[in-house]
Amino acid sequence: MIEYKELSKARVAIVGLGLMGGSLAMALKNKCELVLGVDTDPETISYALENGIVERASTKIDELLQVANVIILAVPVRSILQIIRELPAYHPEGAIVMDIGSTKRAVTAALNELPEQFDPIGGHPMCGKENLTIFNADPQIFQDAAFAFSPLERTTEKARLFACQLAECIGAKQIVVEAETHDDWTAATSHLPFLLSMALAHSTPAEVAPLVGPGFKGNVRLAGTPGSMMLDVLRTNQDNVLKHCENYIAMLTTITKLIEASEFEKLSELIETGRLKKEYFTKGGKQ
Numbered sequence: 001m002i003e004y005k006e007l008s009k010a011r012v013a014i015v016g017l018g019l020m021g022g023s024l025a026m027a028l029k030n031k032c033e034l035v036l037g038v039d040t041d042p043e044t045i046s047y048a049l050e051n052g053i054v055e056r057a058s059t060k061i062d063e064l065l066q067v068a069n070v071i072i073l074a075v076p077v078r079s080i081l082q083i084i085r086e087l088p089a090y091h092p093e094g095a096i097v098m099d100i101g102s103t104k105r106a107v108t109a110a111l112n113e114l115p116e117q118f119d120p121i122g123g124h125p126m127c128g129k130e131n132l133t134i135f136n137a138d139p140q141i142f143q144d145a146a147f148a149f150s151p152l153e154r155t156t157e158k159a160r161l162f163a164c165q166l167a168e169c170i171g172a173k174q175i176v177v178e179a180e181t182h183d184d185w186t187a188a189t190s191h192l193p194f195l196l197s198m199a200l201a202h203s204t205p206a207e208v209a210p211l212v213g214p215g216f217k218g219n220v221r222l223a224g225t226p227g228s229m230m231l232d233v234l235r236t237n238q239d240n241v242l243k244h245c246e247n248y249i250a251m252l253t254t255i256t257k258l259i260e261a262s263e264f265e266k267l268s269e270l271i272e273t274g275r276l277k278k279e280y281f282t283k284g285g286k287q
Helices: 019-027 042-050 061-067 077-090 105-111 157-169 179-203 206-211 214-224 227-236 238-260 264-282
Strands: 011-015 034-038 056-058 070-073 096-099 119-125 146-151 173-176
Touching: 011 019, 011 061, 019 034, 019 042, 034 061, 042 056, 056 061, 061 077, 070 077, 077 096, 077 105, 077 227, 096 105, 096 157, 105 119, 105 179, 105 227, 119 157, 119 179, 146 157, 146 179, 157 173, 179 214, 179 227, 179 238, 227 238, 238 264
Parallel strands: 011 034, 011 070, 034 056, 070 096, 096 119, 146 173
Antiparallel strands: 119 146
């Protein structure tokens, strides 16, 4: 069994015990010195304690953070930004601070403003479900998923090593990427797909529901994601989302014109290259 020394010494406080925070707490069970949980919802706290997801939990962030030497922020992006501003009051001695939010530029900029006793690093596991509560938490969602880390210039080797061990022990694949690149890539691979799913749900006539099959259900799955999370994502990654929306609209316009002109041979070529691209992306960029 691999020994993760930095991880085994960690007293981890996870702020936000929704789908991602709850799943991470479950995946870290018995791998850290202590796993603590903070959430504003009393029912979530009760569920986490009753099911042994965390060892200690509270609805009050100031009650537990000082016990921790690692703080993981697992709430929507704008809440992450608010908590970062408040961290020096909650934990004067400092700690490793990692977020697992869906955008990185605004978060890493805020992390960079923390006092020197904090050791910050941005993070984002590329996995999840459209149902976000702890009642849907599953430690297996990290298996073989990409876990992006965006270190700051000030991030120490200790924090980098902790992040690496965290990803390895939960079964994820570590990818180190700058915050700017992360936000560009996730706009294409995560944020735009949500908008497409939502647009399809809106544009499909209600009367076709009896003939809905697995293909349609798969395509509209992301439309079930609550706006409380997605609006923060769109607010903090607006420029990249708009760029990839424009790229998509241009391709959809091309397809529409080919159909209008009955250019089915050209459309067939486009379908085939699309199929090959699908294989490329599903293999993680490997030929």
